[in-house]
Amino acid sequence: MTRFQPILLGSDINVYGMARAFHEEYGIVSDAYAYFQLSPTKFSKIVNVHIVPDFDNFVTFRDFMLHLGKRMKAEDPGRTLLLIPCGDVYANLLSQCGDDLRKYFVYNTLDIRLSRELAYKATFYKLCEKYGLPHPKTKTVTAEDVKLGAYKDLPFDYPVAMKPANSVEWLDIDFEGRRKAYIFERPEELDTMIRRAYDAGYKSEMIIQDFIPGDDSRMRVLNAYVDQHHRVRMMFLGHPLLEDPSPVAAGNYAAIIPDFNQGVFDRIKAFLEDIGYEGVANFDMKYDERDGEYKLFEINLRQGRSSYFVTLNGFNLAKYFVDDLVEDTPFDGNTVFGRGSKLWLEIPRSIFTDYVAEGEDKARGTAMLKAGDWGTTLEYSKDMNPLRWLMIRHMFSIYKKSYAKYFKQKGALK
Numbered sequence: 001m002t003r004f005q006p007i008l009l010g011s012d013i014n015v016y017g018m019a020r021a022f023h024e025e026y027g028i029v030s031d032a033y034a035y036f037q038l039s040p041t042k043f044s045k046i047v048n049v050h051i052v053p054d055f056d057n058f059v060t061f062r063d064f065m066l067h068l069g070k071r072m073k074a075e076d077p078g079r080t081l082l083l084i085p086c087g088d089v090y091a092n093l094l095s096q097c098g099d100d101l102r103k104y105f106v107y108n109t110l111d112i113r114l115s116r117e118l119a120y121k122a123t124f125y126k127l128c129e130k131y132g133l134p135h136p137k138t139k140t141v142t143a144e145d146v147k148l149g150a151y152k153d154l155p156f157d158y159p160v161a162m163k164p165a166n167s168v169e170w171l172d173i174d175f176e177g178r179r180k181a182y183i184f185e186r187p188e189e190l191d192t193m194i195r196r197a198y199d200a201g202y203k204s205e206m207i208i209q210d211f212i213p214g215d216d217s218r219m220r221v222l223n224a225y226v227d228q229h230h231r232v233r234m235m236f237l238g239h240p241l242l243e244d245p246s247p248v249a250a251g252n253y254a255a256i257i258p259d260f261n262q263g264v265f266d267r268i269k270a271f272l273e274d275i276g277y278e279g280v281a282n283f284d285m286k287y288d289e290r291d292g293e294y295k296l297f298e299i300n301l302r303q304g305r306s307s308y309f310v311t312l313n314g315f316n317l318a319k320y321f322v323d324d325l326v327e328d329t330p331f332d333g334n335t336v337f338g339r340g341s342k343l344w345l346e347i348p349r350s351i352f353t354d355y356v357a358e359g360e361d362k363a364r365g366t367a368m369l370k371a372g373d374w375g376t377t378l379e380y381s382k383d384m385n386p387l388r389w390l391m392i393r394h395m396f397s398i399y400k401k402s403y404a405k406y407f408k409q410k411g412a413l414k
Contacts, residue, residue, distance in 0.1 A: 004080040004326045005072070006030040006318070007105065009090035011049050013040040013346070017308030017377045018086060019047035021318035024311070033068075039395060040378055043388040061093045062100060069104025080326050083107035084302075088168050091301045092119065106325040108228060108279030110301065118275075118299050121165040121207050131271050134293040137210035140165065143198050146206070151194060152187065156210040159185045162194065166204035175200035179247045183211055212288045212295060216243045217361055220259060220294060222268060222283040223303055223310050225320040230276050231331055232269045234320055236310045236338035237261055241356045241365060242347070244399075245406035253306040254347045254399075255356060257365050258313055258340030264294055265337050280317065282307065306344065308377040313340030343374040348396045351403055 006022045008015045011034035019030040023046040030047045035055035041047050054060040065083075072081055083105040085091040094107065095115035101107070110118070117123045122140045129135075141151040154160065163181040164170040170180075175196045184190040194206060212218070219240040225233050239259035244252040264285075272281055282304035284297040303310075303317060311317050315338045323329040343365045345352060352369070356362045368374050378392050 002080055002326050003076075003078060004028075004082050004322065007068075007081055007083045008032040008047065008086055009084065009094070010034050010086035011036065011038045011041045011051075012087065012305060013038075013377055014086040014303060014305040014307065015049075016040040016044070016047065017305075017311065018084060018303070018318060019044070020308065020377065020380050020383070021311045021316050022046075023380075023382065025316045025318050026322075033064075039391060042391055043385060044383055045385075046380070046383045056089050056093070058093055058096055062097050065097070065101050066104070069101060073104050081105045082321060082326055084321060086302060088119070088300065088302070089171070091115070092168055095301075108226075108321075108325065110278065114275065114277075115301060119167070119301055120204075121163070121167075121298060122205050124299060127275070128296055131274070133267060133271060134288075134295045136161070136212055136288075136295050136297070139208045140205050141194075141208060142205055143203060146194055146198050151190070151206070151208060154208060158187065159183055159211040160190065161209045161211045162190060163207050163209075164197070164202065164204065165207050169202065169204050173197070173200045173202050177247070180249070180251050212286045212290075214287070214289065215357060217241050217357060217359075218287045218289075219243070219253075220261075220264070220285045220287065221253060221256065221304060221306065222264065222281075222285070223307050223317075224268060224272060224281045224283075225317065225324070226272050226277045226279060226281060227324040227331060228278050228328075229331075230273055230278055231333065232272055232335045233324070233331060234315055234336040234338060235265050235269065236313065236315050236340065237264065238306070238309055238344070239361065240306075241361055242352065244346075244402070245408070246402045247406070252346075253304075254345070255352050255365065256306060256309045256344045257361065257368070258309075258338075258342070260337070260339055261294070262337065265335075269335060280307070280320075306346065306377075308375075309340075309342075309344030310338070312344050312375045313338065313342050315340075341368070341373055343368040345374060345376050346378075347399050347403075349374075351399060355403055355407055 015032050022028050032047050032049045041049050085094050094109045095112050125135050137156050221238045224235045237259040238256040240253045240256050242255040280303040282300040285294045
């Protein structure tokens, strides 16, 4: 085994999930670099978080990473530095760097053209059309369209969903009622929020979509690992039963059980290999009972924030990165289509019991809980201390208040 050091970009629950995967598989402590500290990686002994001011600025990011790589290679020339972005901002920054950092690090990234085409929802849907991948009926509008009121003429009926085409730019603006995504029952609701967004400084296109009926349990989430030679090595499908209901985090998954769908796997695999993808791809989709299709909402160019559910079910994501980028192990072409048996939670068990809709899926998840076939990303027995335990309890208490205040049995937001 080649000696290596994981370098994770970010400080959120995604980073902690990846650090835990590395620690479980290799007993190794990860380093993480971010422009601010988030709670999930606090008080941990399996990940060392380093805060870098202005780290979300491209020039700062590139210069810092070049300096870091040079220093770490000088300290230990025989160690491979494995670089993994764990958020949209960092995936975008690394894509802008191209091959600039390969002198010191190994990593997956896409060329900037493909990266932008996939990350930007309007162009992603055009790719979906090209490859015959189902997606919701969509109208894309610009700031100029909003000024002219052109967004009001929709080729589908209410309710509608609205979300920013540029999720990175969306992070930098703020206004009353700002959410990750919206469902509007009436035209005046759309009118109010879309104008507020552009008045607050949002400049990119806005996506307005036909709302696919059904609650969170109609969602599916797929993580795929595609190696540096553009071959899909592993795919794992999850069935979310619950999402975060709070305005800021709406759409973040809170409870996922494993799923399996060979048709979905085959379609997505062919797409990823044909476009020359590499790295982890994370897809959100929703089942549309009107036509029986699973319709894609978006692709994230990194593992999802809930992706520890893949590792929990026996498909350790860290090992796929190491086998590919550190060891470059042979691949026989037989993609692993994962089957799992464990429930993943980001919430206290009581929320699962109280808020997941009654039915077959809840019964299956409840049986997993009773059998001990479940886990969370944050509660790792080898990384628990009084401060971390208190922090997790505090986070869980916030979830309980949030569900009590915001939860409504409505459609999933993405």
